[in-house]
Amino acid sequence: MISELDKKIISIISGDLQLIDQPFQRIASKVGISEQKLLGLIRSYRQDGTMRKFSAVLNHRKVGFKYNAMAVWNIPEDLAEKAGDLISASSYVSHCYLRARTEDWNYNLYAMIHGKTKIECLREAERLAVEIGFFDYKVLFSTQEFKKIGVRY
């Protein structure tokens, strides 16, 4: 269960970590606990899977990964597990999900592919299609980023 204290901590650490000598000490005193206790709690969030990572979030365009493609496959649901694992092994892929279909969108397996060129993304999508053995797929490039924020809890 998430306590009120956890909520306060999670809210603060989902924002930017300060560039000071003891950034966790600052947060600990804000929520009224010791630095050791705070670090212990953050470690526990990571251990139980509540926290995925504590790291830098980059603007991928500005580090050269200018193209972000959403590749979507239509695959039989009972084969999705295997395909999802194969796709997830690709270093080009940041996200891979099985999603519900709709009546006019018959794709269910999604992969976000990041590349330095359009061709690089298309090639990777094709390579993945060959690897999983399903060729009913589409690659949708993002042509404009309207919004991208971190979740604030």
Next chain:
Amino acid sequence: MSQKINLKTNLMDKRILDRLQDGIPLVPNPWKEIADDLNISQKILLKRIAFLKKKGIIRRISATFNPQRLGFVSTLVAVKVSPDNIKRIVNKINRYHDVTHNYKRDSDYNVWFTIVAVNRARIDQIIEKLGEDEGVDKISELPAKKMFKINVNFKLSK
């Protein structure tokens, strides 16, 4: 003007970015530990990080959570919008603080956004409200059934 710095000429920045993406050590002074790993002084490390943030290369250094574990509900929504309505509809979508990503994509469904909300009712409310807009030709929700991978990490220094 492009704020892009030439990363090819700055191997140290690439090493810093790689290291920061791998995870911040959960110790009293994480910057000192990272600086030691990279064989540079903490002062230089913090200076470079501040610069990389100012340039917008580092969006933030923070914890990322699994929304489900915190009781939140997330989903993906695809919308078909006619070109002359895009700007207005996008603004409308972006105003929801629960919308975390919103992209234009080259497909019939041309606006794709994600919602991380406090509960299911809130998601239904957002989708229903947008669906009522005459500028929206079609709106479809594509909820996740299974997550295979989520790990954003751009290796830069090799």
